[in-house]
Amino acid sequence: MPPPQAVISGNGDERRALVVIFLRGAADGLALVPPVTDEHYYRARPRLGMAAKAAVKLDDRFGLHPKLQPLEEAWREGELAIVHACGTEDQTRSHFEAQDLMEHGGVVAGGWLGRYLQTRPAESRGALACVAVGKALPECLLGAPAVTVMQSLEEFSIAGRTPAFGPQLARLYAMERGQLGAAARDTFSALVRIEAMRTTKYRPDNGAIYGRDEFSNGLSQLARLIKADVGLEAASIDLPGWDSHFAQQGQVEGLAGKLAGGLAALRKDLGARMATTTVVVMTEFGRTVEENSAFGTDHGRGSTMFLLGGGVRGGRMHGEWRGLAPEGLERRGVLEGYGDLPVLNNYRNVLASVLARHATGFGAAEMGDVFPGFEVKPMGLFA
DSSP states (O other), X not given: OOOXXXXXOOBOOOOOEEEEEEETTTOOHHHHSOOTTOHHHHHHOTTTOOOTTTSEEOSSSOEEOGGGGGGHHHHHTTOEEEEEEEEOSOOSOOHHHHHHHHHHTSSSSSOHHHHHHHTSOTTBOOTTSEEEESSSOOGGGTTOSOEEEESOGGGOOSSTTOTTHHHHHHHHHHTOOHXXXXXXXXXXXXXXXXXXXXXSOOOOSTTOOOOSSHHHHHHHHHHHHHHTTXXXXXXXXXXXXXXXXXXXXXXXXXXXXXXXXXHHHHHHHHGGGGGGEEEEEEEXXXXXXXXXXXXXXXXXXXXXXXXXXTTBOOSEEESOOOOSOGGGSBOOTTOOSXXXXXXXXXXXXXXXXXXXXXXXXXXXXXXXXXXXXXXXXXXXXXX
16 A cells, blocks of 8 residues: 655644545435435336435425435534535536546636635645545645645554654754745644544544444544644545446445445534534536436436535525426437436535635635636525
8 A cells, every 4th residue: 555645734723624525426416315206206217216205305305315314413403405406517427527627626727625725824724734535636636735645544654664754854844944944843743643643542522433434434534633623624535436327226325325324423523513614525427317227327417415514504405406307307419208407506606605604705706716717606505
């Protein structure tokens, strides 16, 4: 396994944190949040359609996949909001092209989250201001002033198997002045905090229980960082495997269970800190409205975004929705029967609302910097 990567730079404790979860593979929003009162849903999916009585009721139109039931409490308590028919303008239905467009925030260099972090004041760009849980830097964080990429705190160490190397390096950089010296001192201070966490067995708060899967473990690492007040502002983590062309039902059940279990544990673990934490769940595109002959669905267009956390106008669906009648769907040439769920709510408008919540003074100019070439129209997703 390659050593964890770190590009670490000086920030005081920052209590507000943004966690971005990417469901790679194109998660089926119509399976996760089915319109259980729409007759066209069952006509298009006679075998895959979720029975209304099996779904967790959200409102008079939608339900939650039963494996997402751990999120019902957050919905009832107004901390979970959902935007349906959401996505990008990409028409390729290619995972790679759609993911690139979404993570870059358009046809532009760098990542949208990286550009957002560039708008933040220099004093907020600490050694642990931004963390990506995984093996590589995600595209959304390209251009970020400082990013730490790691799979777990237990694997992260600047000294490796040579404990004396860290103190020796710290003494060397102690002689530096200016920005380099300040960044070095902040880096070694952060490493001391990480070392303290690494050598202490983590016990989640409030009776939270994380699963043993990689995704849940990653969320538990982020909870530790948020609660340790190390200045975490933004974090990225993936949950892959959503490309459900075949036997979709079992595939979605397993992944939806991991997603909901991890998020519910994170929410319980953070407790009151959820008031200053926002979790965004997104995917590159949705699936076809109509099921295929292999008990699955193919690459479509609109999908679903979830928002969890403090200040969210939760317990409700947001954005435009037109139903699944064939005449309201997006057609592909001479495609017969049902088409694709159109993208009625651009993902940038969702993200702009989130960023405005997280950064004081984040207005039209800053939104133009983060999403250049796109006329941002933030949605009213926060109180």
